[in-house]
Amino acid sequence: MDDHNPDLETFRKQWQEEVSARSTPKEQVYNSAKAYSSHEKPERSKAKSALPPSYVLNEEAEGVDGISAQAYHDLEDKDDTRRLGVEGSKHPQSRQNLKEPQSALEHYEKAIEREDQGNLGDSLNLYRKAYRLDAGVDRIYKNKHFPPSSNKIKPTDSNPSNASVTVPNPAHHSLDGPFAMTTNNLVNSFSNTTVAPAAPAIEGTLPPPCPIATIPSELLIEILLKTAIADVASFARLSIVCKRFAYLVATEDRIWERICRGHEYGFAAMHYIWKTSIAGKPLPTTLLDASDLPLDDALDVSTLSLDPCTSFNNVRLPRSPILLLSDVYPSYRQMLRTRPRLRFNGCYISTVNYHRPGASNTSTNSTYTCPVHIVTYYRYLRFFRDGTCLSLLTTTEPADVVHHLTKENLQAHHNKESMLPSAIMRHALKGRWRLSGSLVHQHDGEKEGDVHIETEGVDAKYMYNMQLSLRSAGRVCGTRNNKLVWKGFWSYNRLTDDWATFTLRNDRAFFWSRVKSYAMG
DSSP: OOSOOHHHHHHHHHHHHHHHHHHSOHHHHHHHHHHHHHHHOHHHHHHHTTSOHHHHHHHHHHHHHOOOOOOOTTHHHHHHHHOOSTTGGGOHHHHHHHSOOOSHHHHHHHHHHHHHHTOHHHHHHHHHHHHHHOTTHHHHHHHHHSOGGGGOOOOOOSOTTOOOTTSOOGGGSOTTOSOOOOHHHHHHTTTTOOOOOOOOSSTTSOOOOOGGGGSOHHHHHHHHHHHHHHOHHHHHHGGGTOHHHHHHHHHOHHHHHHHHHSSSSSGGGOOSSOOBOTTSOBOOGGGOOGGGSSSOTTSOGGGOOOOTTTTTTSSOOOOOGGGSOOSSOOSHHHHHHHSOOOOSSEEEEEEEEEEEEOOOOSSOOOGGGSOEEEEEEEEEEEEOTTSEEEEEEESSOGGGTGGGOSHHHHHHHTTOOOOSGGGGGGGOEEEEEEEOOOSSSOOTTOOTTEEEEEEEOSSTTEEEEEEEEEEOOSOTTSOOSOEEEEEEEEEEETTTTEEEEOOOSSOOOEEEEEOGGGTTO
């Protein structure tokens, strides 16, 4: 038997290489495996030469050790982006990402990029650096990436058919949609409308009767006038009933003039001089100047009988200088809405909240154990048509006060102890009020819209003087003259003839609140 067997020699050599591969470092294993692969499979070695050494090592180790290695074919690009030097120079994009931003715009763009990636911490730091370099960097970024010219809509041919302008064509319509009518034009378009009856409940049947649709315009105006005298708010809400009512409410200036000149809601009930004393007694007529009154007392407007045919023609309404129309008040409706006036069908409430520290604990010096008091109290003002008013300062909430804020309860419980709910009025103070701004009677340093109030003091020797300004709170198109802002608060000592000023650090403005139990006031 021949000892020289080529197959046996090959097997023996292979076995020796495997044993040496297990006892040598990985570099030697890599070299031996590469030599073995080139000896056995030259074609496969050429295909693997383009891969990184680590990938070749894994492939050959699989054949040597019999271990199945996982191949991640998408790691090549990611690893290359992390390399520095010669291999990393093959990816210019990676060098651009590693470049530090210099200008504010670059910091801002980098911050947006990091924010999109979810790196909020880095994004916040970059935002801060960008705004430190330029406070208007957001506008620069917007102009660069979102220029105004990119948002413009290119105009299209308004007449693609080249038709005559007189020919109705939808292409002639405005690109911005239908023409937007103003409020005045919209109201004027209702001038020829009528009160439309309700539609029948079932199709084919007779509609329900609508007697008001057959009433002549003269009688309809008379009905609206009576409604306005009873409640001007209900009269204004009639404009949402139908187009005909909307036109009459908006354009019938004779009704608004009657309301302005009346005593119910108008300026006939406004007093521009003192009408009573602080105790509520009427002043002697010698102290009143008839020229200062806003309306002529020779004719009581509230007693006018308006006949349907001669209601606004044969009856002469009293004219007053302060009720003449002007550029500021072009209509009586505008005058009633915007001209400063007080309201009698409710009261004005001021809610005051402030904090003050409580008593500190002497045993400990820690500030965490010191209590803090939240103080809340209310100021109430109610005005009456005769020129008197009531003032009340209490901690009781409005729901338990406003219904008892009357002269009868003041007289019944003044300085008397009682357990009745209306006993809260024992702390109320009598007073009087007047407005400023009359064109006939001008006081020094006064302007239209101020309210002057004088009330009793806590003692007979004191008198309080308050000056407030009529303002509007809420929406622009909402209720007007529903807010009283403080301008000054003083105390007068009758015995020493001294004036003292109250600080208004915690006091807040008064807001009007309607009380239904007051009715017309």
